[in-house]
Amino acid sequence: MKNLKFLFLAIPLFLASCGGDGSQNAGAEGTEATTSISVKGSDTVLPLSQKEAEEFMKTNPGAAITVVGGGSGTGITALLDGSTDICMSSRDLKIDERLKFTDKGMELKEVTIGFDALSVIVHPDNKVSQLTREQLEKIFTGEIKNWKEVGGDDAQIVAYSRESSSGTYEFFKEHVMDKKNYASAVLNMPATGAIVQSISQTKGAIGYIGLAYMTPSVKALSVSYDAGKTFVPPSIQGAKDKSYPVARPLYYFYDGKNEGKVKAFVDYVLSDIGQQHVSESGYVPVK
Amino acid sequence: MRLRKITEPVFERLIKICGYSSGFIVLLIVIFLFKEGISFFNLSPVDEGSMLWVHNSNSVQELDAAQIKDIFDQKINNWQTVGGKDLPIRLFTLDEVGKAFTAEQLGPKFEYLPKCIDSYMDSLPGAIGFFPEKQTAGLLKSAKAVEVDKVSFSSFISDTEWFPTSRPAARMGIMPLLLGTLLVSFFAILIALPLGLAASIYLAEIADERVRKILKPVIELLAGIPSVVYGFFGLVVIVPFVQNAFNLPVGETALAGSIVLAIMALPTIITVSEDALRTTPRAMKEASLALGASKWQTIRKVIVPYAASGITAAAILGIGRAIGETMAALMVTGNSAIMPHSLLQPVRTIPATIAAELGEAPFGGLHFKALFALGCILFIITLIINLLVERVSAKRR
Numbered sequence: 001m002k003n004l005k006f007l008f009l010a011i012p013l014f015l016a017s018c019g020g021d022g023s024q025n026a027g028a029e030g031t032e033a034t035t036s037i038s039v040k041g042s043d044t045v046l047p048l049s050q051k052e053a054e055e056f057m058k059t060n061p062g063a064a065i066t067v068v069g070g071g072s073g074t075g076i077t078a079l080l081d082g083s084t085d086i087c088m089s090s091r092d093l094k095i096d097e098r099l100k101f102t103d104k105g106m107e108l109k110e111v112t113i114g115f116d117a118l119s120v121i122v123h124p125d126n127k128v129s130q131l132t133r134e135q136l137e138k139i140f141t142g143e144i145k146n147w148k149e150v151g152g153d154d155a156q157i158v159a160y161s162r163e164s165s166s167g168t169y170e171f172f173k174e175h176v177m178d179k180k181n182y183a184s185a186v187l188n189m190p191a192t193g194a195i196v197q198s199i200s201q202t203k204g205a206i207g208y209i210g211l212a213y214m215t216p217s218v219k220a221l222s223v224s225y226d227a228g229k230t231f232v233p234p235s236i237q238g239a240k241d242k243s244y245p246v247a248r249p250l251y252y253f254y255d256g257k258n259e260g261k262v263k264a265f266v267d268y269v270l271s272d273i274g275q276q277h278v279s280e281s282g283y284v285p286v287k
Numbered sequence: 288m289r290l291r292k293i294t295e296p297v298f299e300r301l302i303k304i305c306g307y308s309s310g311f312i313v314l315l316i317v318i319f320l321f322k323e324g325i326s327f328f329n330l331s332p333v334d335e336g337s338m339l340w341v342h343n344s345n346s347v348q349e350l351d352a353a354q355i356k357d358i359f360d361q362k363i364n365n366w367q368t369v370g371g372k373d374l375p376i377r378l379f380t381l382d383e384v385g386k387a388f389t390a391e392q393l394g395p396k397f398e399y400l401p402k403c404i405d406s407y408m409d410s411l412p413g414a415i416g417f418f419p420e421k422q423t424a425g426l427l428k429s430a431k432a433v434e435v436d437k438v439s440f441s442s443f444i445s446d447t448e449w450f451p452t453s454r455p456a457a458r459m460g461i462m463p464l465l466l467g468t469l470l471v472s473f474f475a476i477l478i479a480l481p482l483g484l485a486a487s488i489y490l491a492e493i494a495d496e497r498v499r500k501i502l503k504p505v506i507e508l509l510a511g512i513p514s515v516v517y518g519f520f521g522l523v524v525i526v527p528f529v530q531n532a533f534n535l536p537v538g539e540t541a542l543a544g545s546i547v548l549a550i551m552a553l554p555t556i557i558t559v560s561e562d563a564l565r566t567t568p569r570a571m572k573e574a575s576l577a578l579g580a581s582k583w584q585t586i587r588k589v590i591v592p593y594a595a596s597g598i599t600a601a602a603i604l605g606i607g608r609a610i611g612e613t614m615a616a617l618m619v620t621g622n623s624a625i626m627p628h629s630l631l632q633p634v635r636t637i638p639a640t641i642a643a644e645l646g647e648a649p650f651g652g653l654h655f656k657a658l659f660a661l662g663c664i665l666f667i668i669t670l671i672i673n674l675l676v677e678r679v680s681a682k683r684r
Binding site: 093098099102141155159161164170177179181185186187188189194197198203204 | 356359360361381382395397400410419421446448449451452453454463522523526527530536538617621622623624625633635642643644
């Protein structure tokens with residue numbers, strides 16, 4: 001019977017640790033090291049943070065940095081309840097989240113560590129090479145269904161999106177689709193690679209991917225945010241000087257009271273070498 | 288001898304414990320699944336800790352999730368559509384408050400926020416606002432809270448829209464997912480059964496021992512390939528094939544899913560039905576041949592009817608495999624939550640939905656529980672299938 005009792009305890013615990021926060025054990029691991037920092041949040045920033053943490057630990061053997069994904073929302077919640085030191089986020093804080101930080105008496109610090117730009121892509125044979133934000137919104141909400149409505153061939157538009165769990169999905173919805181919901185007919189793909197693959201083999205396809213994933217097998221569109229006056233092609237330079245509109249900053253959030261602990265790492269990310277990792281990971285550096 | 292007296296009961300007990308505990312684990316998982324799934328019902332579809340507000344003069348008291356979604360998608364633009372006055376609907380969000388007032392006006396700790404919302408709301412008779420409960424409950428004089436219909440079992444089953452992350456109110460109707468799952472699985476088995484049956488007859492009756500010794504392990508190997516490999520194979524090979532063959536605008540369709548799942552169900556079907564075919568008593572076969580029946584006649588009239596229940600069991604197990612398949616379906620079916628009208632359309636299956644969305648659903652939240660409720664539905668379907676297998680194979684004895 002004893003082991004049955006154990007199971008009773010073990011399973012909920014296991015599940016809680018899966019769904020909750022894996023970063024709790026970060027403190028335990030780092031007892032010997034001088035500093036242990038846990039970083040949690042956006043899956044978009046995750047690969048970048050992992051790279052930064054690896055390189056940082058190479059030069060600072062005393063530091064132990066644990067990087068955990070789970071999404072921007074998860075990271076913000078973890079920062080709120082104190083189970084992580086730094087929250088990575090691919091979106092700005094919402095005002096109700098700011099409210100919660102004030103409630104807790106935290107001094108929120110935010111650092112922009114880089115930018116992520118989205119390219120709107122189509123099949124390489126597509127005649128259309130530019131769209132306005134309004135047209136994109138109508139395509140993804142299902143109002144525009146044929147390429148001829150936006151100056152292309154008479155062919156059905158097949159819109160591809162990421163799954164709703166992706167930060168990119170939310171970003172596109174908020175910044176391009178004016179917060180409207182995607183049409184039900186939009187195809188949801190589990191990974192950016194799958195979107196590229198599908199679009200390269202589907203004539204009427206349109207989708208969006210991170211700038212870093214661009215390949216010659218798909219064509220990137222120029223986008224206009226001023227109702228068609230100027231169309232800007234996606235580029236690293238454009239994301240940096242903010243002339244390309246479909247770009248978002250990537251943030252680190254932390255509590256100001258905790259600054260002494262995390263400053264070295266944040267400074268490293270913002271340093272020249274840290275920013276070099278940003279561009280190596282396919283994002284746009286701040287400087 | 289003495290040692291055996293001690294070790295045997297110990298082993299016996301150990302085995303007993305293993306048996307009990309595995310049963311117990313299954314029970315525990317089922318309880319967990321249903322506990323989370325059932326707690327989904329009677330929750331409000333509105334974001335937890337948030338409330339919807341309309342201006343005091345508005346006569347609308349109640350809205351359902353579908354109306355809220357259409358209002359925030361700006362498809363419903365006038366209060367008349369939802370039973371109110373002829374007044375355009377004005378969306379009013381917290382972001383707007385943040386922009387309209389300076390940080391000073393809001394106060395360093397946002398203590399003046401309710402006042403700011405209140406004064407702003409007062410000037411907008413057509414407004415519908417969406418604010419955190421804590422900052423607004425009991426604090427707004429110019430507005431009243433809207434009641435939102437709770438999630439019910441019947442709406443969960445019959446609604447045709449799946450927008451679990453839609454804000455402020457989620458739409459959770461599993462009809463398109465359920466139909467998508469059944470459609471893909473049904474056609475998968477329609478493709479796999481004739482193929483699998485033919486292969487098993489060949490293996491059991493026609494192939495000579497040497498061929499069989501090579502072929503059987505190869506087919507069983509199919510079952511060991513990770514499903515993501517099937518998924519990728521489907522995406523790169525089957526999807527363009529379907530697209531070109533039917534000249535479709537898009538290749539990620541229910542049909543592509545059915546073909547991939549059919550390939551994945553083949554090993555189950557072949558192995559189980561071959562075993563069933565092999566149970567035909569030798570005397571029966573020989574009697575048939577001795578009566579002058581040809582080999583084909585013997586197979587058709589004696590062996591297959593004798594093994595019919597085993598073959599049915601194989602088919603049902605195959606369906607079970609197809610219904611529960613996650614990764615391959617996720618990669619090739621396109622995952623659009625639309626009501627399926629034909630095989631040549633993208634669909635979204637239940638397991639693919641759970642796999643794709645559980646990662647980001649906040650632990651213990653509405654979306655999380657909805658996915659568990661989906662899991663319950665899937666569990667019930669597989670349970671029914673397993674009971675069918677039991678019944679069908681019991682007939683054989």
